[in-house]
Amino acid sequence: MRSPSIAAAASTAVLMTLASASRGQTTGGFSLDRFEPAPAGDAFFGVPSPAAPGHLAPRVHAMLDYAHRPIHSSGDSPIDLVSSQALLRLGASLALWDRLLLSLDAPLAVAQGGDDPGIPGVAFTELTAPELGDLRFGARLRVLGRDAGPLQLGIGGYLFAPTGTPAQYTGDEEPRGAFHASLGGRLGTARSSLGFLWSASGGVELGGGPNRPQQLTFGAAAGALLGGDLLQLGAEAYGAAPLGGDLLLSSTPVQREEAGLNAELLLGAKLRVLGGLTFGAAVGPGLTNAIGTPSVRAVGMIGWAPLPQPDSAERAPAVAAGDKDDDGIDDALDACPDVKGDPSPDPAMDGCPPADRDGDTVRDIDDACPTTPGARSADVTRSGCPDDRDGDGFHDGIDACLDVPGSSSDDPRKVGCPADADDDGIVDASDACPKVKGTASRDPKQNGCPDDPDGDGVRGAADACPNERGRPDPDPAQNGCPRFVRVHADEITTSKPVQFIVYGKTRAQTVAPISDDLLREVRDAIQQNPDIELVEVQGHTDDSGSEEYNLRLSQERAEAVLSWLVAAGVPREKLVARGYGFERPLGDNRVKTGRQKNRRVQFMIIKRKGAAVQR
Known part of the structure; x- marks a missing residue:
């Protein structure tokens, strides 16, 4: 960092292009901008990640980088030797084999300016635009960790071609190279509503000519992902520490200054829509007073990068598409994929029809009533079924009112009855x-x-x-009805499930606000039925995961709902929470609809006033 005395002296004879000199001499000048953008498609603005996702996957961006007062003096008469510098950067990258990332960055100074220090005998070189900067070619290799995993390691490097103009602070006199290693990762999947990104890098920069000291580079960044990858909010800090040496600011007269520590902070956001169209903006202060560190930097960008794909841990088990016999069992699991059958614990019989369960000589495949003996019929909808004495469409084997036409019912005692x-x-x-x-x-x-x-x-x-x-x-x-809740003799049923937030901060906060109206009706049902003395809040899961995990998850969710109800006014002594894991399924865990039925919270009435509830 520059001392005040050096900074004051610099105000009278600073900058690479203050002095003019004879041809063939080094007149000072270097690439002033200390912001090196991460390759196109990276998660952060200035800190590179170790990732290289995809194969033959291109990414592009256009970025505007504005630095305010990157060289300014302090003293009795402050001078903004470079008051502003704005660079338009066009970047592109290409991922290969999910391992290697090749990149290009082309900077163009579109606006810059500074104050003439007014030193007698020193010619001030006016800053102009547009001016081409140094082209940057990059390569990066992910050497450890899986793509989109929580921990990855990458190594990479940049080669800078001296295509800029030193006297205009847009380039160095000679080529330079930069090498770095980076650590980073992602917590939360591409389908999560909340995720976390982080990255850290460190390296060295060499070359560039006598006006640019060698330096160590560093950076760290962290960000939150909301709505999958829709919105990213984050902070990043980066900079460089010189390995000795100084900067030649002017050769006529000779003016050198010790190179200082550059450090900056950026706070930014990125919005990703339409499968990868990205808009980003960031702003932050310079943390030191070294040459090249602005008082404020602002960055805006628009680009395209394919969104991260779910990794193998997220993807559902691969099954053959289709269910040819329409029996609800995927063909990959169906032992009889061309014949409609029933689920079976025996994989060799899963999806196959039993031969003739009711023994009426009509094979189950042709039997419209496969569990009730009947006569064969030319009407395929009646073949194998008993007669229908009252003609109400319910055969006598299931009709509880044989002589009176009736209707369907979930209660076997009422099937076929008015x-x-x-x-x-x-x-x-x-x-x-x-x-x-x-x-x-x-x-x-x-x-x-x-x-x-x-x-x-x-x-x-x-x-x-x-x-x-x-x-x-x-x-x-x-x-006159509740919207979501019905009270029965032994249960308070709900017409839609209780929903949870995956990353709730406390148990009570895991209940999603969308379920508040439903739970308020559960509370009202308990309060409006004073004979209900004890309700068991039951948590149930499907069979994904271990038994221990599902028991714990179901217990935690049952307790979260209990806490919500107590906070809403239900006396604590009227409630008890219990998780059953996957031991009480309502549906078949092998099919999606069955698993959805099994993930639930139930409100069972355990005791009414005067007696326990009979089940």
Whole structure:
């Protein structure tokens, strides 16, 4: 770092291009800009990463790099020897074999200026634009770690061609080389809502001519990824420490100054859309007063780089596409891919039909009622089924009301019977409140309905849920009903699942805010049914992962929901949380829909006032 006395002296005879000299002599001058952008497609603006993802994968960017007061003096009469310098950088890179990255950076000074120190006998060289900078050619090899993994190691280097103009601070007199090693990685997958990136590098710069000292380079950066790779927020610090030597600022008169430590900080953001179109901006201060370190640097860029692809740990197991027999079992798992069958624990029989389970001589493949004996029929929809005495479409083997036409029901005791969902003796066709027990009435709108037992203001037949406090709704089927919750004898059921935030800070915070309305209705159901004395909040998972992991995960999620309900006003003594892992599946864990059913939270009524709940 320059001392105040040196800085004051520099204000009278500084800069590479202050002096003019005879041809053939070194007149001073060097590449002033100390910001070296990372190759096109890298995660950060100035700190290189070790990654080289893809094969024959091109990446490009256009970047505007603005440095404010990169050389300025302090003293009684401050002079901005270089008041500003703006470079337009066109960069490109090409990844090969997921290991090697080749890159190019072409800088062009599009605007720069400075103050004439007014030294008698010294000719001031006016800064002009546009001026070409030194072309940079780069190569990098990822030597350790997997792409997009948490820890990677890379080695790389740059070769700078002296295509710039030293007298205009855009280039060095001679070629120079830079070598560096970098560590970095990514926490969180490409599908995660929140991820973390980091990178650190260190190296050495050699050559450039007598006006540029050799130096050690360093950098570190960290950033957060939001919405997968949609938005990146981060900070990075970088710089260079000279290995002795000084800078020739002027040869007429000779003016040298000790090279100082360059260090800068950038705070930036990148937005990635449309599969890889990237917009970025960063700004930050210089941390030292060395030549080339601006008081403020601002960077803006637009580029294209393919988004990271899910690694092998993220990808689902490869299965053959399709389900030819439409039995819900993927062809890769189906032992009988051309014949519709059933799941079986025996891989040799998985997806295959049993020969004739009901023994009626109609093979299961042709039997419309494979578990109920019946007669063969030319009607394929009836072949192998018993007769249907009442002609209601339910054969006598399953029809609970053989002589009375009825309808379907989830209760085997009611299949084929006239619907009476509330068991009040009034069939649903005549029951104005088919889901709530009521009394007979001559008024069709009141027949089978109570008055307003839930006290929600929706009365009589208009209340589709007369025993559950709800809200008015223009949909008659929802009028007077909770939106998401129903109370049964042994369970409070929900119409949609409780959702969780993967990276919640505390247990209570893992419950996603989108589930607040649903959980408020669970709370209301418990509070509006004072006979409910104990509810078990159950956590369930699919069978992905170990038994220990799933038991822990299900317990934590059950406790998070319990904490939410207690915070919302449910007495703690009315709740108990228990995780069951994957021991109580509702669906088949081998298929996606089955796994979705199994990932759930249930609210089981354990005890009502006066007695335990019978199951």
